[in-house]
Amino acid sequence: DTEVTQTPKHLVMGMTNKKSLKCEQHMGHRAMYWYKQKAKKPPELMFVYSYEKLSINESVPSRFSPECPNSSLLNLHLHALQPEDSALYLCASSQSAHNEQFFGPGTRLTVL
Amino acid sequence: GESVGLHLPTLSVQEGDNSIINCAYSNSASDYFIWYKQESGKGPQFIIDIRSNMDKRQGQRVTVLLNKTVKHLSLQIAATQPGDSAVYFCAEKDNYGQNFVFGPGTRLSVLP
Numbered sequence: 001d002t003e004v005t006q007t008p009k010h011l012v013m014g015m016t017n018k019k020s021l022k023c024e025q026h027m028g029h030r031a032m033y034w035y036k037q038k039a040k041k042p043p044e045l046m047f048v049y050s051y052e053k054l055s056i057n058e059s060v061p062s063r064f065s066p067e068c069p070n071s072s073l074l075n076l077h078l079h080a081l082q083p084e085d086s087a088l089y090l091c092a093s094s095q096s097a098h099n100e101q102f103f104g105p106g107t108r109l110t111v112l
Numbered sequence: 113g114e115s116v117g118l119h120l121p122t123l124s125v126q127e128g129d130n131s132i133i134n135c136a137y138s139n140s141a142s143d144y145f146i147w148y149k150q151e152s153g154k155g156p157q158f159i160i161d162i163r164s165n166m167d168k169r170q171g172q173r174v175t176v177l178l179n180k181t182v183k184h185l186s187l188q189i190a191a192t193q194p195g196d197s198a199v200y201f202c203a204e205k206d207n208y209g210q211n212f213v214f215g216p217g218t219r220l221s222v223l224p
Contacts (some may be wrong), residue, residue, distance in 0.1 A: 004155075033211070040120045042214035043156065056211060089153050098205075100146055100183055101212065103155035 004104035006091050012110045015081060021107045023074040023091030032074040034066060035090040037106070043090055048068055049074060061081045081111045119185045120199065131189040134150045135215045138183065142204040147176060151198045157171065157211030159187070159200075189220075197222045 004025045013019050023032065031050045035043035048056035049068040057066075063085075065077040074091055088108055092101040125131045137145075143164040148156035162169045162176045162185075169176050175188040185202050199219050203212035 040217075042217050044214075045211045048211055092155075097211075098144070100158050100161055102158060104147075105153075105155045108153075 004091055004093055004102055006089075006107050008107060009105065010108045010110075012112065013078070014112050015083075016075070017081075018079045019090075020078065021089055021109075022106055023076075023093075024072055025093040025102070026072055027093065027095075027102070028071075029093035029095050029102075030071060030077065031094045031099075031101075032068065033092040033094075033101060034064075034074070034076050035092065035103075037088040037090055047076075048097070049056035055097075064084040078109075081109075083111050086110045120217055120219050122221060124221045124223055125192050126223050127192060127194060128190055131187075131192045131196070132153050133187045133189075133218045133220065135185040135187075136183060137185060137202070137204045137215070137217075139204060139206055139213070140180075141206040141208070142183075145176070145178060145185050146203045147174075147185075148203060148214075149198045149200045149218060150201065150217075151195075156201060160220065192218045192220075192222050194222050194224070196220060 007022045034046040037043045045058050046060045047066045052068045063080050080108040088106040090106045091104040094101045146161040149159050150156045160171045160176050162178050167178050167216040173190045177186045199217045201217045202215040205212045
């Protein structure tokens with residue numbers, strides 16, 4: 001298995017909802033990432049997990065809460081989001097923090 | 113032609129011609145570079161990478177050139193095909209960082 005999968009593909013939520021994005025890889029990669037991408041912009045790093053420990057949090061608001069239950073899974077818990085949080089949320093993984101990152105297809109999030 | 117402005121830079125080429133996409137980086141400590149291709153509605157896809165101890169690397173129909181003196185990276189695509197139409201991002205990382213910094217991206221449009 002050489003891919004990163006993400007669910008759901010699309011998500012529409014209200015500002016009071018709680019939802020979770022999921023990411024999975026079975027390549028044995030030990031680093032996993034969450035990125036946010038707005039239209040016509042490059043991906044912006046949100047969080048980095050290395051060996052299941054959070055190693056980078058790029059000043060992301062607390063309404064985004066990452067979780068790494070094991071080396072293959074990465075979640076992003078969402079609560080009380082704002083309409084400006086609407087974006088494509090990308091998960092990526094890499095063998096280590098010094099190797100190329102492989103991206104999933106993303107979750108298209110719309111906050112109403 | 114190529115245009116830069118408030119919108120995503122765009123490069124338009126005729127099918128069968130060669131394409132050259134450029135990227136400038138600012139961190140002189142960057143030592144690893146990747147080119148990604150992102151098609152509409154998909155996550156970025158790894159194309160080719162290069163480390164700072166090299167100045168050229170070739171793949172299938174693609175070549176990456178690195179000029180460390182002027183901090184410039186380019187991606188050359190030979191015999192451009194309609195399937196090459198996408199947004200191309202360069203990404204850089206230094207040996208101490210755990211994350212890649214993405215460039216603004218260039219949209220490649222292949223004209224029939």
